[in-house]
Amino acid sequence: MNEKEYHDLIRRLQSDAIPPDPELRAFFYGASAVGTWQSLKLNELSDWVERFVQGDVPPIYKLADVAPELNLATPPGAASFESFQPPQAERRADSGIWSVRIAMDRRPEFEGVQADLLGNVSAAAQRLDGRELVRATQPRSEVVKVSARSRLPEHDLPVLGPGGRLIGYALGSVMQFEIVIRKRETKIVSQWRGGAEIVEGIQRRISALGIDRAAADLVGSLGYFELSKYERQTHMRPVFVLHLDFQSPNDSTPLWRSTVVEPATTAIGVSLGDGMGSWAV
């Protein structure tokens, strides 16, 4: 994103009514796509899992209980504006992650300061855990204005799940950023679970959805799993994530979707449910 595009984005964020705009992108430099999603059939699960468990073992991480200090710098030009409102940052009580509210002043003279401010949020988010931020698919939403996913470049793996994101919501005259990026504190050496055990776990979870498994289209990816801003999380671990799309047997109309998440590795002192939140069940 060049400087002109960047400032154009700021203008759009400042505007009164921001239409759903496929061209409106997260203001971060993109990297590779997040997640290598592969279409699968049920009888291909074993081969798919086995391909991963032959490779290097990604560790499990113990996460910090609350996010570290955010260190959100004030833009240098801000002092010249008497009405400048510094961003309000607070850790959520339920999950300990940062939520940052920035008043969007629509006057043109604020554009530079606000561009710096939003840039500082993204820089602070990246500093929290040393992750790479990646453009996410731009939603058709009037509220979700910025959405960037994260990945762990040292393992060449995406962070999947509802978390692992920096999200900017437009709420009236305020942009609310949720930095759903938790700090990894301790690396825990782990071992791959057996391929057959993983597949059995995936199939058990699919069966628990109570549907005809053959009626679902599957896509799967290996990655780390991070929970939403509403949940406290103790560990971040490698998992297999499968999205299931259920279709009408009559006319293939998409009906609904479900996700199953299966731990890929184990470690001494870490239970299979650690880091899985509600998906542990």
Added chain:
Amino acid sequence: MTVQIGILWCTWFAGAWWTRPWRLPYAYRPPSLFASQMRAAGHEVHALICDEDLVASKLDGNPDRLQDGLEIFYVMTHGNFDRQGYQVELNSTQWRPPISGLATLVSSTLSIAIFDTCHLIDSTQNWQALWGKNLGKSLRLILGFEGTVAIDQGAALRGGAFAKELLAGKSFADAWLLAADASIDYDPEYKLAVAIGIGDSAQDAQAILASASLASMPPARQGPTAHFALKR
């Protein structure tokens, strides 16, 4: 101010719908988590009905319709949208709220309806006309999803998340849109939450989207015609 809440869900289906039953084992979670948070904050869970007890006659009967005595009504089950409009799948029957009517009793207090299902609207059809046939004056907001949506044990947290956002002071519309986006593990196209404001004019409907909150429950409309404003 205490609001009266009703929650309904269906986890299994006895009808011959889609040629075979399609269970939703986690359908109990979104409305239950919503009600749990709201009740802890002092609001009242006035109605709770699920599965085989959830029959259309309790919703479209005359004169008794359980939703008319509530202020917030949260339903989780399958939903679809066809040429006749939106349809809710109950345990063994279907319910078409736009046809049987919502909040049509003069005494109705129903203000906010949450249909946590797929296909509340279909943008390829004139959903406004189909929805606008039979809505009572007290109903000011309908929340739901456009297209298909995820339901599993984790995505189900959106019910509790919605309550958290509401209790933090957000408007009903923003609380719903944020909770859905933040809770569901899917690309945005597959969790497109929508909020429909209902007013005496398009401006009035838009204003409801911005202003209606737990601290500012919207008053009934005055005029005979419902106008809509949509927020995604």
